[in-house]
Amino acid sequence: MSTRIILERLPADPxxxxxxxxxxxxxxxxxxxxxxQGWVYGMMLIVMLLGAINYNNSMAYMLCFLLTxxxxxCMFHTYRNLIGLIISSSKPKSVFTGQQALFPIQIDxxxxxxxxxxxxxxxxxxxxxxxxxxxxxxxxxGINSGxxxxxxxxxxxxxxxxxxxxxxKISSDFPLGLFIxxxxxxxxxxxxxxxxxxxxxxxxxxxxxxxxxxFGSQSGTDDFSGFRKYKPGDPVHSIAWKAFAKxxxxxxxxxxxxxxxxLILGWESVLHINDIESRLSQLCYWILLAxxxxxxxxxxxxxxxxxxxxxxxxxxxxxxxxxxxxxx
Numbered sequence: 001m002s003t004r005i006i007l008e009r010l011p012a013d014p015x016x017x018x019x020x021x022x023x024x025x026x027x028x029x030x031x032x033x034x035x036x037q038g039w040v041y042g043m044m045l046i047v048m049l050l051g052a053i054n055y056n057n058s059m060a061y062m063l064c065f066l067l068t069x070x071x072x073x074c075m076f077h078t079y080r081n082l083i084g085l086i087i088s089s090s091k092p093k094s095v096f097t098g099q100q101a102l103f104p105i106q107i108d109x110x111x112x113x114x115x116x117x118x119x120x121x122x123x124x125x126x127x128x129x130x131x132x133x134x135x136x137x138x139x140x141x142g143i144n145s146g147x148x149x150x151x152x153x154x155x156x157x158x159x160x161x162x163x164x165x166x167x168x169k170i171s172s173d174f175p176l177g178l179f180i181x182x183x184x185x186x187x188x189x190x191x192x193x194x195x196x197x198x199x200x201x202x203x204x205x206x207x208x209x210x211x212x213x214x215f216g217s218q219s220g221t222d223d224f225s226g227f228r229k230y231k232p233g234d235p236v237h238s239i240a241w242k243a244f245a246k247x248x249x250x251x252x253x254x255x256x257x258x259x260x261x262x263l264i265l266g267w268e269s270v271l272h273i274n275d276i277e278s279r280l281s282q283l284c285y286w287i288l289l290a291x292x293x294x295x296x297x298x299x300x301x302x303x304x305x306x307x308x309x310x311x312x313x314x315x316x317x318x319x320x321x322x323x324x325x326x327x328x
Contacts, residue, residue: 029183030079030082030181030182030183031181031183032075032079032182033179033180034178034180035173035177035178035180037176037177038071038177042071044067045064045067045068048064049064052064071178074178075179077174077175078172078173078174078178078179078181079179080113081115081117081118081172081181082170082171082181082182083112084109084113085109085118086107086108086109086110086111087105087108087170087185088108089103089105089106089187089188090106090189091104091189092104092189092190093191094192094193094316094319094323095157095191095192095193096193096194096195096196097158097159097160097193097194097195097196097281098157098196099157100154100157101154101165102152102153102154103152103153103165103189103191104150105120105150105153105168106148106149106150106151107143107149107150107151109143109144109145109146109149110147110148113145114142115142115143115172116142116174117140117142117172118140118141118142118143118170119140119169119170119171119172120138120139120151120168120169120170120171121137121139121169122153122155122166122167122168123166123167123168123169123184137154139151139153153168155191157193160193160194160277160323161323161324161327162323162327163193164191165187165190165191167184167186168184168185168186169182169183169184170185171183192320193323194284194323195277195280195281195283195323196284197281197284197285197288198281198282198285199273200285201285201289203263203289203295204265228251228252229250229252230252231252239251239252240252262296263295263296263297264297264298264308265283265290265297265298265318266299266300267301267302269286270282270283276326280325283299283322284322287315287318287322290310291310291314291315295310296308296309297309299318301325302325303325304321304325306318
């Protein structure tokens, strides 16, 4: 037996708690079908009914009808366990190749009763009988009435670029496992996968450029020359924490001597590497190292030129350019 249920698109939540893409499980697109245990249970009821008819035993009739009513009540509760859920998705954090991407899935039960044993798994594109079932990640959650929960569906990243989460199957076999009710949800957000950071650990020193024009005004490595106000993106280790403890504000230490150094990470620096992905991995490693050592760095690869800078936003901009290389 199957019942169709609809996924109704809802407007965005004004409080911003639900997320961008929001869908509510309603009655015209939830499917319900007996499980293997349910089919066995049904066959048992048929055998009991035949036995009751053959022997004309009233107690056997009563037991058969009692177990049948139990199955009907179970079917109703399985179906109701999905109805009323509001499901939404949000943007996942970027990862490096080989890491596990976590796709946030928000489940809001503010309009329904308490839900139990809600399962989420990626729906296979095609299924063939008598073929060994693939290992698919499956997570289970429960949520009280009037609450909102966020679950993270893991997807392994195997290559650089854009990682898409396949359509998710939202299902439940609560309470007795005789029936399974399910519906589908497609997350609209993709995950950006950076190249794997690996390669030579030493920065390409021949591309370091002394910036004499700003001598003494940026972070160097020699003599201490004073403080300046903190700017977003300044490295944490350069903050004057003692001055902050004296309630002098958030200040950054400055050193004079060498001035600042600008590192240009270009395609010419990795021409000795034959494989394109290995080149991108090397540049990725150098970007992380340059950011860690507080260098001003820029990126020049075919089709992309990023001016020198530093900070979290600049780092993400460079890594995104590497991740999207060849896929713009």
